[in-house]
Amino acid sequence: MKYIFILFIAFISTYCYAQKSGDYWNNRLQIVSFRLPPPPIGYQPKLKDINGDGKPDVIYSITRDSIPVMWIDDDGDMTWDDFEGDTKNDCLLIDRNRDGIYGGQGDLIIDWVDTDGDGKADMQFVIEYPKVCTGEVWPNGHYMIVLDLDHDNIFNYIDWNTMQLKSWDKVGVCDFYTDYSGHTAFLKIHASTYNMEDLRLNWENPFLFYDKDGDNLSEMAIRILDSTKHVDSKLPANSFVNQQVNGVVDWVSIAVDMDNDNGPGNEFDFDMTIGFQGEGFNYMDQVHKINNLRGLAETDTFFMDARWRQLDELIYPDHENAWDLIFKRGEWNRVNFVWDEDGDCKRWERVEFYEPLDPFKTGWKGGGVDNHKQSDASGDRGEWDMDNSGRGKLYVSKFDGRIHLYGAEWGCWRIDQNAEYYQGWDRLWFGLDKNPNRFATVKYTDTDNNGFFDxxxxDMDGDKHFETIIDLRKIGVNDCCELIDISSFAYKDFVDLMQTVSDNMWNNALKALKVAEKNDINTTWYAKLKQVLSTQEKYQKGYWLQYYLYKDLEYQFSRSQDEKALKNLSKAYYSGDWDSMLR
Known part of the structure; x- marks a missing residue:
């Protein structure tokens, strides 16, 4: 009884303390902060009628740690009893630096917009200003607009414990809190609105996500960039004049989940990215009207830069028009291609491109193919058409049965067979950077400039010297292949292509098994590679099973000094014609 009494007293003390403190319960706890903490119990917000119609238009309140906040009512439904605004058509200003200016330097603004009047937000504007105005444009602030096109009411993610925009936070490997999944889009620049000349435009303008099978996940993503233009060499590169977008897209990436194997716990699984650079295309005719963004004109004085609140249109290529604009209007002078061969990329953006640099150097800005900080240190295959001679077409090669970039001068596959490196979405964040000291490399070159690798x-031992060199012409293999024009592709065409490639890869592996067994190779060593459960496994294991059996056969024929068999083997393997050794 005494023990129960002590527990009761402890409970009452804790309860009384919680009531006394009055703070919202989810305040700096070690769990996710999904919402803005409302004011403490007992705090009385101040409501004000701005336009004299007898109804409140603004709420002055506080959130955790007494940070001042302001709610602006943009749809006329605020009442005198409200202690916070709504998240369907109101605007929230957070005075993070407590300087008494709600929409100024160092502050965060979130504006929800119900464009169709159905009582749910369809757009969300997030404006984040840096602590001080440095005079440099990039990267100082955020101007980001999320379009909720699939009406799931998911927008951007704010960490309310830090009052910061954190669009990259996630559950598990790639279930992001920000709405990158499904049929959705956003527009973004890492700059403050006052450093932008035309707020109808943006830098990532837009980032489009496609849900082609209706599972609320993204099977394709197209990133469209209107790069800032340096127009005055006499001024600093990061000045206002030299950091403006101008309505011309000059960089595009198209990421595709080729086998459509994303799902819960594997929300993003892009396999391939193809990208275009050059003069691009003008998109100023891609106008999208905005309804209901404009709030009370009298509230403009609360904002350091109220121009974005006065917009009635945005200009960007949308889901329906982006593809044709890229392939029909775009003028490109370079094509980049990357394939996630080790299957460990979980980026919401794309499989990050390798760069046409040193095959053996590693690390961010290290001068190697993984020079980009968001690329895989090892495991991807990059190819580059530096003059767009191939016009973005693809082909399935005979020598490895894989999809390659037509017109590429060269390519490089940095092998990470067990996916030991990267395994996620950004190797440099959260201290996850890990570069391999030794890795196998395969380099491809088009020596005769016909658009196909020959x-x-x-370098399979990782000593940075190529110990084996195969010239397809010398072994009698024609490098020319049927071209694949993706300019008219729908998503299903990509999936069908991957299925065909994987099926052919596996069928060739089965034939290689027959050739090996015919020549008394013990294939039980490779039992693990013989079991496939998916399209991706047919692709991966089919390649490796062929390679191991080819090398074992090569070893056996070398032991017996059978030069004719060696010659036939090389031609069979690099032409994908194992049947020639079964006749």
Whole structure:
């Protein structure tokens, strides 16, 4: 009884303390902060009628740690009993630095917009200003607009414990809190609105996500950039004049989940990215009207830069028009291609591109193919058409049965067979950067400039020297292949292509098994590679099973000094014609 009494007293003390403190319960706890903490119990917000119609238009209140906040009513439904605004058509200003200016330097603004009047927000504007105005444009602030096109009411993610925009926070490997999944889009620039000349435009303008099978996940993503233009060499590169977008897209990436194997716990699984650079295309005719963004004109004085609140249109290529604008209007002078061969990329953006640099150097800004900080240190295959001679077409090669970029001068596959490196979405964040000291490399070169790779070099022991060089012409293999024009592709065409490639890869592996067994190779060593459960496994294991059996056969024929068999083997393997050794 005494023990129960002590527990009761402890409970009452804790309860009384909580009531006394009055703070909202989810305040700096070690769990996710999904919402703005409302004011403490007992705090009385101040409501004000701005336009003299007898109804409140503004709420002055506080959130955690007495940070001042302001709610502006943009749809006329605020009442005198409200202690916070709504998240369907109101605007929230957070005075993070407590300087008494709600929409100024160092502050955060979130504006929800119900464009169709159905009582749910369809757009969300997030404006984040840096602590001080440095005079440099980039990267100082955020101007980001999320379009909720699939009406799931998911927008951007704010960490309310820090009052910061954190669009990259996630559950598990790639279930992001920000709405990158499904049929959705956003527009964004890492700059403050006052450093932008035309707020109808943006830098990532837009980022489009496509849900092609209706599972609320993204099977494709198209990133469209209106790069800032340096127009005055006499002024600093990061000045206002030299950091403006101008309505011309000059960089595009198209990421595709080729086998449509995303799902819960594997929300993003893009396999391939193809990208275009050049003069691009003008998109100023891609106008989208905005309804209901404009609030009370009298509230403009609360904002350091109220121009974005006065917009009645945004200009950007949308889901329906982006593809044709890229392939029909775009003028490109370079094409980039990357394939996630080790299957460990979980980026919401794309499989990050490799760069046409040193095959053996590693690390961010290290001068190697993984020079980009968001690329895989090892495991991807990059190819580059530096003059757009191939016009973005693809082909399935005979020598490895894989999809390659037509017109590429060269390419590089940095092998990470067990996906030991990267395994996520950004290797430099959260201290996850890990670069391999030794890795296998395969280099591809088009030596005769016909658009197809004909020289394959292997450094399989990782000593940074190519110990095996295969010239397809010398072994009698024609490098020319049927071209694949993706300019008219729908998503299903990509999936069908991947299915065909994987099926052919696996069928060739089964034939290689027959050739090996015919020549008394013990294939039980490779039992693990013989079991496939998916399209991706047919692709991955089919390639490796062929490679191991090819090398075992090569070893056996070398032991017996059978030069004819060696010659036939090389031609069979690099032409994908194992049947020639079964006749």
């Amino acid at each position: 020289l394959i070099e292997y």
